[in-house]
Amino acid sequence: MCNVNKTSEKQGPKECPVCKGEKVITGICSCNMEWRGTQLDEDEWEDCKCTPTQTCSTCHGTGIVN
Numbered sequence: 001m002c003n004v005n006k007t008s009e010k011q012g013p014k015e016c017p018v019c020k021g022e023k024v025i026t027g028i029c030s031c032n033m034e035w036r037g038t039q040l041d042e043d044e045w046e047d048c049k050c051t052p053t054q055t056c057s058t059c060h061g062t063g064i065v066n
Contacts, residue, residue, distance in 0.1 A: 013064035013065070013066060014064060014065055014066070015065075016062075016063055017058070018057075018059070019056035021063040021064070023055070023056060023059070023061050023062065023063040024053050024056060025053065027052045027053045027054070029048050029051075030048065030049055030050075031048040031049075033047050
């Protein structure tokens, strides 16, 4: 019979693979003059589109998953 090393099913908490233990997903900004997104005033345009920083939905802001 072959001896196989069995690991315990309870290894403790693991780092969240989505946020990598950071607890939040950082927002990202992309800028491009061609988008002409939002006009701030008469002559000024905002050429950047940003996503907000959000609490990780996988680990619910704990940084670990079971």
